[in-house]
Amino acid sequence: MSAELIFKPITELASLLAEGKVSSVELMRAHVARTRAVDPRLQAFNSFDEADALSQAAASDGRRAAGASRGPLDGIPVGMKDVISVAGQPLTASSRMLANYVSPYDATVTRRLREAGAIIWGRLNLDEFAMGSSTENSATRTTGNPWDLTRVPGGSSGGSAAAVAAGEAAAALGSDTGGSIRQPAALCGVVGLKPTYGLVSRYGLIAFASSLDQIGPFARSVEDTAITLGAIAGHDPLDSTSLRNPIPDYRAGLDRPGATWKLGIAREYFAEGLDPEVAAAVERAVDHYRSIGCEIREVSLPHTKYAVGAYYIIATAECSSNLSRYDGVRYGHRSAEAADAVDLYFKSRAEGFGAEVKRRIILGTYVLSSGYYDAYYLRAQKVRTLIRRDFLNAFREVDAILTPTSPTAAFRKGERAADPLAMYLSDIYTIGVNLAGLPGISVPCGFTRGRLPIGLQIIGKPFGEADMLAIARAYERDHAWSAQHPEMNGA
């Protein structure tokens, strides 16, 4: 039974649990066994707490026996990116800086998942402090891509994407600042959703760039993604940037047979640097929408070419300030060599942070400096406004926009590690969505000839998650990509 449970969708597992055909403890044991079997090669987990997970599972079985099940997520193992606080568990951000830090409190999303009965399962690897696109910037380990362990899983939520793709968790949470959910979802062949800014509370998420960060789900189907999103979305009084919009039943609105949409294609997203195999897969997906009666329109997003530049100013400016708290004074890495307070800062931070984090702190400090603020930060904010305006203009004509999620499929480990700029371009199709505060989802849309997954990105209107998920479902219904699972062979 154990091995058969792996890779089943949450919806099916929920039925098995409800019918008593399997217990949550059995389900959890199956995931522990799977993780023990594949993670030594995959390296998706920074850590996991088997005893804690099994005790959560036992509690879930107890609720079910008492007729007090909390719904489809009750008893389902959900992995957590290691930047989301879980009380009593490590919170490392895959950084030496927080190697020994244990969070004393639950993030709001953690609390909400617990309220939905989910089992909070493991700490998943990422690029240090969520800065990167390959998870190679982790100070703890290098995660592989389940479809080819010599390749990267994408990033920064590479551990979350890989764990879901490899059957180590039924779903996972990640965070997305410039594509950190959607890009690894595309590269690992799973569904990944970045919500509208303000839909999901950031309380308890280690901040990278506060005005861009959003937590979102990974799952192996659109429906599982909808279920997980529904559990974590909603206003939180502990996050001033969380909005009071009502949360619809995303799952109930998924299947709309016969529904047609106006879908936009932006010329700017099919430009130089786009791998022909990726382009072809996305075009086939567009053809599918056309075939089910959707109207495809070309839209223009003329400021797209400025997105990467504006992003790397705004994100680094915010991160330079957000990461100031890691100083070795109250918690985290403290240099043993420090002579005085200033020296403590210099040495603790020099020893605690990796190269990419330092690069971004330096860049962000520079753009906020006296005399440069107007030329960089202020101008980048203006560009941001223009990019958002581009999207809102397009949404007067279309319901959603279709793009590739990433210009290429998974690249080889080490291939871009020495070239930050090439790495930054991995996010060229995802960054605009963060700058504009919009929702975006990546759904699998095929494989390359080398059997590497390709992702289709669907960009929705602000708070248009329900429609965006339904559009994704309209594609997924006729494509069985998620029935294919990686064999986990290779290096």
Next chain:
Amino acid sequence: MNYEAVIGLEVHVQVRTASKMFTRVAAGFGAPENSLTDPVVLALPGALPVMNREALNQVVKAGLMLGCAIAPVCKWDRKNYFYPDSPKNYQISQYDNPICVGGSVEIELPGASRNVMGAHRAVALTRIHLEEDVGKLTHGAGGSLIDFNRAGTPLMEIVSEPDLRSADEAFAYLTALKTIMIYGGISDCDMEKGQMRCDANVSIRPVGATALGTKVELKNLNSISFVRAGIAHEIRRQVSVVERGGAIVQETRDYDGQTGASQSLRSKEMAHDYRYFPDPDLMPVRVDEAWKARIRAGCPELPFDKQRRFLSEYQVPYTITSVLVPDRALSDFFEEAARLSGKPQAAGNWIANDLLRELGRAGIPLGASRVRPAHVAGLVKLVEAGAIPGPAAREVFAAMMETGEAPEVIVDRRGLRAGTDAGELEQWCREALAGDARSVADFKAGKDSAINAFKGPVMRAAKGKANPKLVDETLRRLLRDA
């Protein structure tokens, strides 16, 4: 050459709220070290700030009381700098859009004597903004310790224009500001508890010059008297430097109130680049007209306005008003007693002299006083009606302090009431007149003092309880008719 000083003050005032500026944990003084903390105060990974609306209300109230323009939107910025007492290594503050702009503080300069009102003038304000306080460092031989209880306490910074010209004016400014803050319930401004802290920018220039001289910032002025002494010292220091042919260096100096000396802390070259930018964790908050109107409705009368009203409306002497007005509760106490008695001057005297002296002697705060305004008013009325003689009034007051009983009750129980039976008094007076025909004749002949000859026998007959005023009136009436 004669010099004049140009002084601007930056005053930090802790805003009185139940919880901290950006989180729910309690704000307060004197709790065990690091007990008033939570993930937000300690800047744990993932913690986020949420604005305390009450703190904003309080600063808007301060701004309205001081005549500031209130910004339509309250916007938050980050001020970035590393220091161990600052948990996030940035302070949430307001940079280019302070919540309050302009306004002024009315001050009273020292008068010719304490019985004479001094000149008043308005000291212009630049701005008031809201921010969060930092923690407290203690340096010891074994290392430095940090208490984060104070960190995150709502703090407003009140910046004056360089509009003050002397140490006395600075003293008057801080005194007036403190009184206003206490009046509004905005802060207790206890400088010993760090609830009010002052930095002074001081420069000098030849009298008549309009350009500003090089300024020196004085820090760590931790009482209003030290502010006055520190500024006076700095003015003398600058004059002496300039007169010896030297130049003032722009710097920050630390004034030691104990030794009366100052020393340089840092020069301008070490000035920080704070890399201000809008805090992306906090949304701007709109302060609309209805919000402002609600707060304006709760603003009390300003202290100097009240003093002017007491002087004109109640005809109370300046010295009494300057005792009553700085304490809002005391002035309310007075107004209540004045209203109930209809005799504001007498009520003011009892309160400013007897009540305060006795409370002070017993170490009782006004709020715990057994003597309430109605007691004072009752006593005033008894005296005014001639129902008790002066010495008895003091006895009654002391008994009220002791027991909290109404003055009428005390008077009756102790038998202090002046004889009230007019018939009996008249009988005693008639008997006294009948017993001394010579004095009657003297009085009728125009010797007014002859009337005193009757008073002794009347008082003897009354066993001392007759009201002397009433005795005098009755005797005169009878003599007139005789």
